[in-house]
Amino acid sequence: MRHRRRTWIPGLLLISPSLILLAVFVYGLIGWTVNLSLQDRHNARPAKGYVGLDNYTKLFTSDINDRFVHSLKNLVVFTLVFMVGTIVLGLIWALLLERRAKAEGFWRTIYLFPMAVSFVASGVVWRWLMNTGQGDSAGGINAIFHGLGLSFLESPWWTDPDWGMAAMAVPAIWQLSGYVMALFLAGFRGIPEELREAAVVDGATTFQLYRQVLFPQLTPTILSALIITGHMSMKMFDLIMSVSGAQWLTEVPAVYVWQTLLTRDYAKAAAISVFLLLIVAVVVVPYLIHVNRSEKRS
Amino acid sequence: MSTETVAAAPAATAPPRGAPAPRQGRPRPVARTLRYGLLVLFVLIVLMPLYVLVVTSFKSGREIGVNGQWNLPETWTFASWAKAWSALGPSFGRTFELAIPVALISSLIGAANGFVLSRWRFPGADVVFTLILFGMFIPYQAVMIPLREVVLWLGIAPGIPTLIFVHTVYGIPICTLIFRNYYATIIPEELIEAAQMDGAGLLRTFRSLILPVSIPGFVVTVIWQFTSSWNDYLFAIFLSNNRNGPITIALNALAGAQSPDYAAAMAGALITSLPTLLVYVLLGRWFIGGLMAGSVKS
Numbered sequence: 001m002r003h004r005r006r007t008w009i010p011g012l013l014l015i016s017p018s019l020i021l022l023a024v025f026v027y028g029l030i031g032w033t034v035n036l037s038l039q040d041r042h043n044a045r046p047a048k049g050y051v052g053l054d055n056y057t058k059l060f061t062s063d064i065n066d067r068f069v070h071s072l073k074n075l076v077v078f079t080l081v082f083m084v085g086t087i088v089l090g091l092i093w094a095l096l097l098e099r100r101a102k103a104e105g106f107w108r109t110i111y112l113f114p115m116a117v118s119f120v121a122s123g124v125v126w127r128w129l130m131n132t133g134q135g136d137s138a139g140g141i142n143a144i145f146h147g148l149g150l151s152f153l154e155s156p157w158w159t160d161p162d163w164g165m166a167a168m169a170v171p172a173i174w175q176l177s178g179y180v181m182a183l184f185l186a187g188f189r190g191i192p193e194e195l196r197e198a199a200v201v202d203g204a205t206t207f208q209l210y211r212q213v214l215f216p217q218l219t220p221t222i223l224s225a226l227i228i229t230g231h232m233s234m235k236m237f238d239l240i241m242s243v244s245g246a247q248w249l250t251e252v253p254a255v256y257v258w259q260t261l262l263t264r265d266y267a268k269a270a271a272i273s274v275f276l277l278l279i280v281a282v283v284v285v286p287y288l289i290h291v292n293r294s295e296k297r298s
Numbered sequence: 299m300s301t302e303t304v305a306a307a308p309a310a311t312a313p314p315r316g317a318p319a320p321r322q323g324r325p326r327p328v329a330r331t332l333r334y335g336l337l338v339l340f341v342l343i344v345l346m347p348l349y350v351l352v353v354t355s356f357k358s359g360r361e362i363g364v365n366g367q368w369n370l371p372e373t374w375t376f377a378s379w380a381k382a383w384s385a386l387g388p389s390f391g392r393t394f395e396l397a398i399p400v401a402l403i404s405s406l407i408g409a410a411n412g413f414v415l416s417r418w419r420f421p422g423a424d425v426v427f428t429l430i431l432f433g434m435f436i437p438y439q440a441v442m443i444p445l446r447e448v449v450l451w452l453g454i455a456p457g458i459p460t461l462i463f464v465h466t467v468y469g470i471p472i473c474t475l476i477f478r479n480y481y482a483t484i485i486p487e488e489l490i491e492a493a494q495m496d497g498a499g500l501l502r503t504f505r506s507l508i509l510p511v512s513i514p515g516f517v518v519t520v521i522w523q524f525t526s527s528w529n530d531y532l533f534a535i536f537l538s539n540n541r542n543g544p545i546t547i548a549l550n551a552l553a554g555a556q557s558p559d560y561a562a563a564m565a566g567a568l569i570t571s572l573p574t575l576l577v578y579v580l581l582g583r584w585f586i587g588g589l590m591a592g593s594v595k596s
Contacts, residue, residue: 010500011418015411018470019426025467026433029441029448036443096337109582110341116578118529120546121567124553125347128354128560143367174347182586235437238531238546245554257439258535270443277440284435288428296424 030277037270044264055271067248068256068272075252077165078172079233085173086229087222090180095210097181098188108185112178119175123242126171130157130243158243158250168250172239176232180225187221188214220294227287234280355379355565362560378561379569382552385562386569389540389548393528394573396458396544400465401524405516407466408473412515413508414500415474416481427478434471442536449537457542464537465527473519480515481508517584525574545570 037055041047059068093111097104114122131139134154138146145153157167191214199213237254244250246259253276260269354362355378357371415427449460489507531546538544540551549570553563 009420011414012420014500014504015414018407018411018430018474021467022430022433022470025441025445025448026436027429029444030436032444033440092336093340096333096340101333101337107337107341108586109579110344112582112586113575113578114344114347116525116574117571118531118546118574120529120531120549121570122347124549124558124563124567125351127553128350128564129347139367174344178344231435231437235439235532237439241531241535242550242554254437254439257442261443266443273437273439273443276437280435280437281432284432288431292424292428 030274033270034274036267037274039267041267042265047267051267055267056275059268059271059275067251068253070248071251071253071256074165074250075234075236077163078169078236078252079230081166081169082172082176082233082236083226083229085169086177086180087225089173089177090225091184093177093181094184094188098185108178108182111181114175115179117175119171119238120242122171122175123239126174127243130155130167130170132156132159161249164249165252168240168243171243172233172236176229180229183221183225183228184218187218191217223287227284231280231284234276351564351568354561355382355568357561359559359561378559379565381559381562382566382569385552386545386548386566389543389545390569392458392542393544396461396465397524397528397573399462400469400527401520403462404466404469404473404523405519407470408475408477408519409509409512409515410504411470411474412477412479412481413485413504416478417485417487430471430474432471433468434475438468438532442532446537457538458544460537461527461530461533461544464533465523465530469523469526472522476519476522477512477515480512480518484511514584517581521577521581521584524577528574 036047038050038052039047040049040051040054063069093107097107101107129140131142133139134142134156135146135151138154142154145151155167156164158164160167195213195217196209199209204213235254236252237258240246240250240252240255241258246255251259253272257269257272257276260272350368353368353370356374356376358373358375358377361371361373411430415423445464449463450456454460454463485508528544529546530544531550534543534547535550538547540547549563549566552558552566
């Protein structure tokens with residue numbers, strides 16, 4: 001015991017600079033932002049005092065045009081389409097590749113490459129692809145639909161007031177489905193071969209094999225995929241700024257923070273940020289605790 | 299992608315190849331055709347934006363915005379590439395000055411932390427680790443407002459030096475995670491115990507025994523940090539401008555106008571993406587390893 005006691009001290013010293021940096025720049029600054037969100041600093045001048053949770057309640061009760069609620073609704077639509085899209089597409093790709101497809105590396109490389117591109121760069125091309133012109137002035141994808149005589153498929157894309165955010169999720173799905181595919185592939189490969197063999201010996205059809213044997217084994221993978229895509233979605237900023245720029249139709253909280261800072265309403269920007277952080281924390285913290293526990297068990 | 303997420307042991311990066319699969323009966327020709335047909339179809343869809351980028355970037359102004367948007371250029375011209383380069387050139391170099399130090403410094407810090415956390419048990423190690431991990435999930439908006447003031451107060455020069463500092467700090471969680479998972483798989487407990495018996499100090503053990511076997515971990519974190527600081531837009535827009543910032547800012551300035559010059563914008567998007575795409579193509583195996591780290595569990 002005495003021996004152990006001595007051995008962990010140098011280790012702690014080695015990681016202490018990182019711990020201090022993270023304590024200050026993650027937790028300290030979050031504390032600072034929370035503190036700011038409780039004050040009345042709505043312009044460049046210093047705050048006069050604390051206002052309790054006013055900045056938060058005002059977001060829901062007296063924001064002009066219900067702007068914050070509007071941005072939350074946009075975020076919900078975006079998140080749902082983005083998560084379902086990446087997980088469905090990622091799973092399909094993984095299923096297509098999972099059983100020794102020929103030239104697997106080739107397909108995998110192509111499906112994953114959008115991940116290496118920045119949202120800002122991909123926004124440039126998706127803005128062009130999702131050209132809102134229709135009929136004779138159709139451009140981008142609409143032009144293809146128009147040319148193929150499928151005009152009913154032409155879409156106003158992200159400028160649609162109700163479903164625009166679903167279109168905004170399309171580029172994000174393009175970029176991250178390959179990532180989810182890679183997660184699923186790793187998940188499939190982590191399943192012991194004996195499980196499959198046993199099921200096949202028992203006369204399971206391919207469908208039964210996947211449905212009853214393999215998919216249940218993928219629960220941790222799906223959980224990871226949900227957490228990763230979900231928290232990325234909450235932070236989505238670059239893509240939206242690049243495709244549409246900051247504007248009402250496609251505003252999400254992350255963009256709203258930026259817009260609010262431009263007007264120097266620091267306390268309000270802080271309140272929106274903290275709200276965003278809380279949404280992420282509610283999901284991520286239990287996940288991290290869960291992972292920690294299951295790691296210890298194994 | 300400001301996507302501060304990764305996390306598996308590099309060992310698990312290239313999806314491990316299972317033992318030779320037992321034949322689940324010969325695949326029927328119909329299923330085979332369907333499978334490869336789908337794979338090809340998805341490849342075409344995924345590559346479509348890349349086709350548009352390349353084709354449009356070589357068109358002359360006359361050919362853009364008219365019929366035949368999807369066609370190959372009638373006359374190939376480098377004019378838009380020249381225009382894009384003159385807009386992006388200065389920031390292109392600056393972004394290397396940003397991404398390379400970030401990649402190296404945060405990897406080194408991550409290695410030291412991962413080494414300690416994988417083998418040195420100190421009281422509360424799990425809690426500390428969870429607190430570190432949470433740092434990679436936070437929406438950075440929640441620290442952004444005070445962050446500007448703090449880096450100013452610290453006297454760090456604006457632009458690239460500030461961004462180097464910030465990306466390094468917020469890269470600590472992911473790099474620590476990658477190295478912890480990596481070391482947990484490759485370093486036998488006995489090795490460290492033996493080193494302690496020898497009386498070899500912690501730092502000496504790290505330098506002489508651990509660092510030499512850490513190359514695979516470094517490849518993953520270097521690629522990850524290089525890519526995410528290269529592709530970042532959020533920190534860049536908060537902490538720099540077009541005169542001292544990275545390439546994503548310059549690209550957004552080039553492409554973000556109301557009616558952008560699409561040929562130049564797309565050439566710019568390609569220039570912006572070339573370094574990360576090159577890294578991806580050359581080092582794809584390890585790149586995927588970085589991605590896996592996002593799933594937290596090894």
